[in-house]
Amino acid sequence: MLKYILWSVLTTLVLTEDLVLQPRYLEDVPQTRVVGGKVAKPHSWPWQVSLQVQSGSSFFHICGGSLIRKGWVMTAAHCVDRPETYRVVLGAHNLDRNDGLEQIMPVSRVIIHPQWNMRNVGAGFDIALLQLPTAATLNSAVQLAVLPPSGQILPNNNPCYITGWGLTSTNGSLSNSLKQARLPIVDHQTCSRPDWWGSSLKTTLICAGGGSDSGCNGDSGGPLNCQVEGRYYVHGVTSFVSGAGCNTFQKPTVFTRVSAYIDWINNVSSLMSRDRADRRIALLYFFNRLSRHFY
DSSP states (O other): OHHHHHTTSOEEOOBOSSOBOOOEEGGGSTTOOOOOOEEOOTTSSTTEEEEEEEETTEEEEEEEEEEEETTEEEEOGGGSOSOOOEEEEESOSBTTSOOSOOEEEEOOEEEEOTTOOTTOGGGSOOOEEEEOSSOOOOSSSOOOOOOOOTTOOOOTTOOEEEEEOOBOSTTOOBOSBOEEEEOOEEOHHHHTSTTTTOTTSOTTEEEEOOSSOOGGGSOTTOEEEEEETTEEEEEEEEEEEOTTOTTOTTOOEEEEEGGGSHHHHHHHHHHHHHHHHHHHHHHHHHHHHHHHHHO
16 A cells, blocks of 8 residues: 555656766655645645555555546656556545545546656656546536647746645655645756756756745646646646655756647547547447347
């Protein structure tokens, strides 16, 4: 059970001027620091999803995600690159109780970006789409995330929030209630400086935060919600932090930049939707022929 709980925190990558370590998951980093954030107003981020994995007869929260279509959830590739039985919970706030607004669905298909490499999280492509067997019902607790235009880059200090059910204190427990932490954008020019994340920071990634609050307050795969002209867009998928600690100086939380993958998201969702429609047509044709045979 401990293995599954620890998956819910961010993956890690240590990059310094004179030392480069292979990417590791955060559970492998001793004495991880977790700071900042506060409990969000219930259902104030209605596209937030709890991604859960089955262990025995129970399911446990491992990562976050965003509902981007009625039948599609976006999350991090590293959350779903193991053969497990997954489900998603929509409309949740406190994971320890049922408010009657939750929608619990199995995951019918996992589609990981083809260039994702689990041995090199810093290379990017840490993004996956989960197809649901039925469409979500939209209401006050469940809404679709708004994705940014393809290629859009936000300016330095643009206001954003990370959300998730992450750890609440050093070596502490997961938060039962959804939390949020304000993480302003750190532009690529700054974040790729040698004393920050360095030149290895890909342009398909986003840095945010770097102060007392950090990504440890949210789960891997969860959204970076950024305000643009009075509206929130999901600009990032939570990917990794520094192995030296979640709020390490000049090592902001790093996210997959969603605007770099809009074409891939659209192509996958439309292709799979057409595939599902084609299968329905084939079934209708089959039953139509079958009925003619008997009648």
